[in-house]
Amino acid sequence: MKNSRQDDLDFLFHPNSVALVGITTAQTWHWTLTFLEGLLEIGFDRPLYLVNPKGGEIKGHKVYTSLRDVPGNVDYVIGLVNAQIAPRLVEECADKGVKAIHFCTAGFSETGEEERIKLENELAEIARKKGIRILGPNCMGIYCPQSRLSYSPEFPKESGPVGVISQSGGNSIFLVRQAALRGIRFSKVISYGNACDINESDLLEYLAKDADTKIIALYIEGIKDGKRFRRAMEEATKEKTVILLKGGATEGGARAAAGHTAALAGSKATWDALCKQLGIIKVSSIEEMIDVLVTLLFLPLLRGRNALLFGAGGGASVLIADEFESRGLKIPPIPPHIVAQIREFTPVAGNILRNPVDYSQAMTNTEGVIKTFDILSRWEGIDLLVIFVRTGQFTTSRISDTWVRNLLMTSFPVKQGFFPKPLAMVLEPSIMPEEAAAILAAIRGAIASELPVYFSFATAANAIDLVLTHAEKHSQKS
């Protein structure tokens, strides 16, 4: 039964042809164009049809006046029509032999209006009768780089190991775009909205068995069937690492969820218990989810909690040690014999060989930095080496810029495994245009070296602690 369900959904991710029904033909930019732009940009290479009763042309592509007029088969329809005519589109799709419809269209049960709830029920009922599956309504649909499906022209073209199930389209976009900046790539991302047919449990069962997906990240506002979802979660956590962001954890958030996807949020305690029992990593923001993904993907599993922090700034050193230690990591003092080794080639002035290490030599002496890293990372007292740059602490943007360039010039060629200990980077982005470009280049350089990059010490320590805690529990379990 489970396998047949999974096979059922596989076609969603590999349609042989797609039609965008209800795409605008207006001259000005319109949100419905994002689907065309997404598919074109990612290089969708099977037949792609545009449909709008007005006909005409968009970007050189013929617009058919109805689905019926489309010459070839249509596997998958992206429905961009008005809610009221959605049921009629399902009928037309059935006549055309369409297998699945993703309704981006909003204005259904999420409005809370009785008539709109009825309309959504009608939609699901027709689809069920006609044997068509529906994704949505009120969602962004599918991003699957492997099969060249995308709903944004700015999503990465390459695939990766992260599968995402998100009730919200906007949150899925936020996740993909921000995570992409950090080097994370995705197998399949599904924004599933009101879930009148295909729901979170279907998708979770599918991704649990999907060979291309190693980690499953979920954004969920409410679930349709608690028992089935729990079973699906039990299976999923056996196969993969699962991260959950539960929207609507507060009264106000739950009300917003009801108005967003008509979801019933459920109590925070129930969700907390589920995550604890099944070893799901629970996060409370998309940013935190991304930090956990970065840690799982790019930081080797640490053998312990002792970190060495390496960068510049006396005051910064105090605060970042606090940030790390208050989040369950340890910043042990460097033993004298290690200090003595480094002192042999490092001047006293400006180079504080404590932990954190405040090392101005990094400004000028690349060789010295590499040598120091090497000595420090051989020290058995630590499990993790963290290189950091805090730009805002320098008196001018020019110094920040030099610091970033020099320290990172040192680290760019350094990949994970170059030193005997796992390596992470904390690179605080700057919004000041004078230094933003340099730090962004540094971030991109480190990510190109497949290093875990965090934007703050607090978020780095928090994510590393979450992953370590998860690993500790997981190994106890198995």
Place this chain on the structure above:
Amino acid sequence: MKNSRQDDLDFLFHPNSVALVGITTAQTWHWTLTFLEGLLEIGFDRPLYLVNPKGGEIKGHKVYTSLRDVPGNVDYVIGLVNAQIAPRLVEECADKGVKAIHFCTAGFSETGEEERIKLENELAEIARKKGIRILGPNCMGIYCPQSRLSYSPEFPKESGPVGVISQSGGNSIFLVRQAALRGIRFSKVISYGNACDINESDLLEYLAKDADTKIIALYIEGIKDGKRFRRAMEEATKEKTVILLKGGATEGGARAAAGHTAALAGSKATWDALCKQLGIIKVSSIEEMIDVLVTLLFLPLLRGRNALLFGAGGGASVLIADEFESRGLKIPPIPPHIVAQIREFTPVAGNILRNPVDYSQAMTNTEGVIKTFDILSRWEGIDLLVIFVRTGQFTTSRISDTWVRNLLMTSFPVKQGFFPKPLAMVLEPSIMPEEAAAILAAIRGAIASELPVYFSFATAANAIDLVLTHAEKHSQKS
């Protein structure tokens, strides 16, 4: 006694002449130049002398070979010399009639080496004997825009109501530069380092009485005299709002503090108790300190905790409602009669009139937005109106850009007081170059309108809660 001490310190902030002793004469850029650049850029308009035994010229300014050769009086010396010759500089300063020396020089008690501790004691002893006050060593000194003193060429030239006492130079720079971006300006900022003479209590007593300072922000690693500091804090909290960031709250942080400014950190419990008893707002990062300053300076004191959030994004609405409610604020539902008023001129599609309000009309209909704000802010159920833009949730940077421009075009002319309710903005910066400029322009526009701008919902809610909690306790006390 207290008054005489305060009078003692006032000259620190208003020297009639300054000498930079030990400034580099090398051709390449050197950190000692930051003091010259800082003073020149802020327009220091009294005699400024450069001293280095090598003589010569820097940027067209004559370099004297010794302090003795300087033709005029010297009130204030910035000591950039090597630690070993620092005591000799104090002697020379005494001969020249100098009133105070700020020693930027490091390499004293913070090294933990006995000989260096002795050197610092010697420095303090000579200064005491000669009647010269010392600021530092191992610090950045004084930024006082009113009297044209600065240690960075990138600090604002205008004064403001915030006084800062920071044991760390780097942390004071981070604070001033990041806070300046948010519209915060300073009366006096003192980076005081190892505090071999002038210490945190001296400075706190001074700022408590300083008419130009309304809020005192402290970054402290350790204190010299607990009883005196407590008395100074008692006085300061009677006169001003005090915010404290205590560095070295953890074991690792405390070790870093000892190595940074030779400070003895003291227990976290003691500091927590002090803050609770005296109504000091305790923060745990510089970023949090800035958010509290923004709230104190630009957000009128709220009458309650009910907020209305206005922006775009269904999924974003759920998460931000959670962010606010989990931090002690409330996001109440909008009553039907208010919704009905707005519906009169607002289409159903794309405009979710819940709280948060998800209002795509903002993209095109400026008049409608202003009208909606007006109706919502007259509603007695809320104490605060928050406008937000979450750029990363849109499918392209171009849409983010349009959203930012259109919503903010609406809000730019809006100042605090334009609507009947206090107004705040949450504008998430972007590091993607394609949209970073637009959001930065929006941030700057809102700040130019003297609105409180926060970079995330979590930090906004946290700061607003801290300030409200402080105000509630403060009003109970008086």
